[in-house]
Amino acid sequence: MVSPPISCLYACLLLNPDLAKISQLLVIQTCLQEFIGPSPTVLLEPFSNWQDLVTYDHVFVTKPRTAEEIQRTVSAASTCGLQVRAVGSAHTADQVFGGRGRVHINMSELALGGGKRVIMQPEIAGKRVASVKVTAGVTQAELNNELAKYGFVFHPGPLIGEATIGGAVATSAHNGFYHEPSIGGYMTRVKLVDGRGNIREFNQNSDANMMKALRCHLGLLGILFEIELEVIQQVAVNFQQVFTPLRNLFSPTFLRDLILENEFVDMFYAPYNSLTEKETKEVTLTGRVPKSWDSGNDLVLIRIINQTSAKRNFEDERPPSVPQITYNKAAFEAQLSYPVSVVKNLTDVLFLNILGIPAVDSMEYVMVDPNFTNGAAAMQVRYTVFQ
Ligand SMILES: Cc1cc2nc3c(=O)[nH]c(=O)nc-3n(C[C@H](O)[C@H](O)[C@H](O)COP(=O)(O)OP(=O)(O)OC[C@H]3O[C@@H](n4cnc5c(N)ncnc54)[C@H](O)[C@@H]3O)c2cc1C
Incomplete structure (x- = not known):
């Protein structure tokens, strides 16, 4: 300097x-x-x-x-x-x-040596899994496009291809795979610049505690610039997209069974999609949703991924058309056109098109445990149990 x-x-x-x-x-x-x-x-x-x-x-x-x-x-x-x-x-x-x-x-x-942003790691004899070295600024979509050329896929990150690997690791982002850790759980080696401007390197074998901290660091442990991740072989999956009334989700057993019996589950809800024609007219006239509207009748899109050998039957209750007044109507219309069931490569069903996701208007938090005492105690118990 x-x-x-x-x-x-x-x-x-x-x-x-x-x-x-x-x-x-x-x-x-x-x-x-x-x-x-x-x-x-x-x-x-x-x-x-x-x-x-x-x-x-x-x-x-x-x-x-x-x-x-x-x-x-x-x-x-x-x-x-x-x-x-x-x-x-x-x-x-x-x-x-x-x-x-x-x-x-x-x-x-930011690029790795030689200007590349993604480098497949050579298979070393005795190595259990394939891995890839990426620059922290590579997006998930960019990484998966590159991996697909080699017959691999990186599946645990968030649902949007735009998130960078560095950013998604920092916030411990994850996908809807119930049995998978968040994205940092696949990180085996990291290089970062610390607060003094020095380069530090950590790996899973010799710095296990540091690697744990790096799985959710909110950007406070340095600037990660090179990350090594485990990847899996490309696999064909059953991708199912079905609609169910919101009422079903009020049942804890419905949710529990859905999540435990499938490898990947996530849901999308465009509110007011069950308004009748009469109710829709009333909304147009008064600007208010009538009391007769029952949120339990609204439909929720459930997206499910399983191995091809484990295709399950789900009742799909999608309507033939969209009511006039639907919050985020365009997104709901697009969802209605999705096929109920297709077999595709995992890479091709991982990400949502961000253009169909409405931006957040406002956010509100309720801090039930403002100093995290109860949460920390609960985690301590879990920690003790799993030791
Ligand atoms: C439409 C939408 C859908 C989403 N879906 C999901 C989902 O399905 N699952 C989920 O878990 N999350 C989801 N998210 C949240 C998203 O995955 C996280 O916010 C993720 O961190 C975004 O990555 P980013 O590259 O934009 O990071 P940024 O928002 O740019 O950064 C996030 C944090 O990481 C730090 N950071 C970024 N890069 C580095 C680096 N190289 N070194 C050190 N610190 C760094 C930043 O300082 C910041 O503190 C969603 C967000 C949106 C907008």
Whole structure:
């Protein structure tokens, strides 16, 4: 890193990123660039996550292409006393991106050695499973497209192909496979840049505790740049998409059996889809949903994946047409056109098209256990039981 000019050290010392004026942020931008050297470039940009629930008018952004460029960014931010966060595809709905005037390391341009973003690991004699080395900024869809060429698939991540592996590991994202761990459970080796700008490497054999922590770190344990993951052989599966009344889901045994008896289950609900024509007219006239509407009659889409040898029969109660007033009508219409049952490669049924998913309007939390005492105690019990 370049020796910091004294004027920049003062500017950083006096900076309050939450309150700084744009003129001050522009000075800090110049200073960060001085600290970093010619690359990567420091940008000053607005930030918003996918849902627009987290927005900052200004953050400093770098787009490193190598681990060394990440190190330079982290060291520069540290010299200036600024918090640094990696940003994947910003699909997390919560405040996990540092804040206004902080440094964002955008992972989209990062590559492994030789410019590649995904490298199949050679099969080594005696090795139980196949694995792949990826840059943390690779998206799940990108990874699976690449793996499909070699006859492999990475299945445990979230339902959207846009999430990056680094981002999904950080939030412990998972798919609807009941018997699978979250995505980090498949991580066997990690390289990251720590808060001092040093490169650290951890692997499953010698750093088991650290690897556990890295399975849900919310971006607080460094900037992951290289991740090794176990992958599985491509497999043909039965993919079933059936509709059932919401009422059925009120029964705990229905849900329990559905989840335990199938390898993968998830559900989508477009509310108000059972409104009658008369009720629909009333909504149009009054703007209110009439009391006669019964949410239990609304239909829920259940998506189920099983091995081809375990195809199960489900009653499909899809209606012939969509009522006029349906929350997210376009998505419900699209769902009605899905085939009830198809055999496909696992890769081809893993992700949903994000365009069909409505953005979140608002979020509300009820913290029943605000200091996590009961939750921690419960986990302690589980931990003891499984020791
Ligand atoms: C429509 C939709 C559907 C979803 N479906 C599911 C689902 O089925 N299952 C599920 O579990 N989740 C689901 N999610 C949530 C999503 O999987 C997570 O929010 C995931 O973290 C998004 O990945 P990202 O690349 O956008 O990460 P970001 O949102 O960019 O980042 C998330 C966190 O990870 C940190 N981070 C990112 N990259 C790195 C890195 N390289 N090193 C260190 N820290 C890093 C960031 O600082 C941040 O704190 C869904 C989200 C949306 C919008």
